[in-house]
Amino acid sequence: MAALSFENLSKHFTDERGHRTTALREIDLDVKDGEMLVVVGPSGCGKSTLLRLIAGLEESNTGTIKIDGKIVNDVSPKDRDLAMVFQNYALFPHLNVFENMAFALKFRKVPKSEIRKRVEEAAEMLNLSSLLKRKPDTLSGGQRQRVAVGRTMVRRPKLFLFDEPLSNLDAEMRVALRGELKRLHQSFNSTMIYVTHDQSEAMTLGDRICILNHGSIVQTGTPGAVYQKPVNMFAGRFLGNPGMNFLKGTLVIDHGKSAFLLTGARSSFPISLENPPDLNSEICLGIRPESVSFEPTGAVNPSSVVFEAGLEIVENLGHESLFHLDLFGQSVKARISSSKPMVASGPGVVRFAFRDMHWFDAKTEKRLSA
Ligand SMILES: Nc1ncnc2c1ncn2[C@@H]1O[C@H](COP(=O)(O)OP(=O)(O)O)[C@@H](O)[C@H]1O
Ligand SMILES: [Mg+2]
Incomplete structure (x- = not known):
């Protein structure tokens, strides 16, 4: 040894x-x-x-x-x-x-x-x-x-x-x-x-x-x-198969707080970053495919955000399926367990929980969140 x-x-x-x-x-x-x-x-x-x-x-x-x-x-x-x-x-x-x-x-x-x-x-x-x-x-x-x-x-x-x-x-x-x-x-x-x-x-x-x-x-x-x-x-x-999803957007100020405006989306949501870059910088939301849910409809609650999304293809892997989703022109993959109720089969909403979000600087690709 x-x-x-x-x-x-x-x-x-x-x-x-x-x-x-x-x-x-x-x-x-x-x-x-x-x-x-x-x-x-x-x-x-x-x-x-x-x-x-x-x-x-x-x-x-x-x-x-x-x-x-x-x-x-x-x-x-x-x-x-x-x-x-x-x-x-x-x-x-x-x-x-x-x-x-x-x-x-x-x-x-x-x-x-x-x-x-x-x-x-x-x-x-x-x-x-x-x-x-x-x-x-x-x-x-x-x-x-x-x-x-x-x-x-x-x-x-x-x-x-x-x-x-x-x-x-x-x-x-x-x-x-x-x-x-x-x-x-x-x-x-x-x-x-x-x-x-x-x-x-x-x-x-x-x-x-x-x-x-x-x-x-x-x-x-x-x-x-x-x-x-x-x-x-x-x-x-x-790491991961497939790996983490990345969605581009901009760091903005909303009601005096740092917020993320997803490219193509109409409204922003508040975020907290450990090392925030300059205002209006391009940043990326990172989210694992297993942390993305896809529902027929959905209301925002304090622990998550929802966005309308289109369904492109579904890959059936038996115990789970890989959903390829379109979010205002950006693609997102979701791993959805086959036993999960309430999955959209046409257009629907994706839901991201705040606790599952990772933040990165789009230019340097470095992590910004704690
Ligand atoms: N004997 C060698 N002569 C020239 N270039 C080499 C030699 N061995 C490795 N390299 C280069 O060094 C880099 C790393 O190679 P390597 O350690 O074999 O990578 P990996 O094992 O991760 O695939 C590559 O760009 C490769 O082309
Ligand atoms: Mg080798």
Whole structure:
């Protein structure tokens, strides 16, 4: 087990024509001993580069990496005592599952009885005990991926690094293995850094998540905290399926108080902002699809506002439906439970509760509400 920290870590690549790509920019991050930290962000945001720096496969341009308080920038990969599982793992085709899992230990001259003990233990945890004599080509994708995880587990590394290990699997297998990895982490208590572009994987697996975009950290926190209080519109949009809705409008004064005038709407409603921008600035109302209701008619009450809306399409997902609504030319998605009474089937009103509203500056995209 190990704690890990980065300070001011930057990495750029220069191609043969001298063109420079910044893969990581001034990363500061602490990972606690025993924590599962999920780094999540779109393709190309620097996730693999971060893992390669931790593993020592790549050198940083600035900054330090510490494992258990010791700077490891100059420590060779094999002496960092960590294990990495890649998206494209390669098992030895001519070795069976047991031999694949035992390979690294044999190489390190670990005694035979100890190898057997560790492989059997890992196989038990990963549900591979009955497959130990099988060759990789007789296994399913999910089973092969579990062997790849087992192979790193038997080494008992201080730190596990996972680089999108589930992205080559079909949806069902992904969800099943996701659960197994979570259990594995709970029973092992080892420090794990898991990177993915998949927000649902991040939300379900991470003790904490760290959202990365264009090589910079956007936000770090527990999945719940980041979901409930995104620091900017990118974070709001990135988490959730679909992500947060954003509606443009203007900051105005009404009866001496700050108020929001939704673009196209006739009247404003009062809002409170922690860091209000200048008057008449463009601001965005952020609202999660599950916080939007769509009713045949509706009266305003002190806890919510209503707007007339048109219904464009309904996507039926079984347990719920995704309503695509038009609000004065802006689109809003609403997740509506199939068991919910009082849902409009033609034009209707959307209702937003004040407690579910998030506010952002339309220009900087930064959060304005507390
Ligand atoms: N060896 C390399 N040479 C040049 N550019 C690279 C190299 N590795 C990564 N990059 C660039 O750095 C950025 C981050 O890449 P990467 O860490 O692989 O992103 P992710 O894993 O999040 O998809 C991308 O723009 C990528 O093209
Ligand atoms: Mg990658």
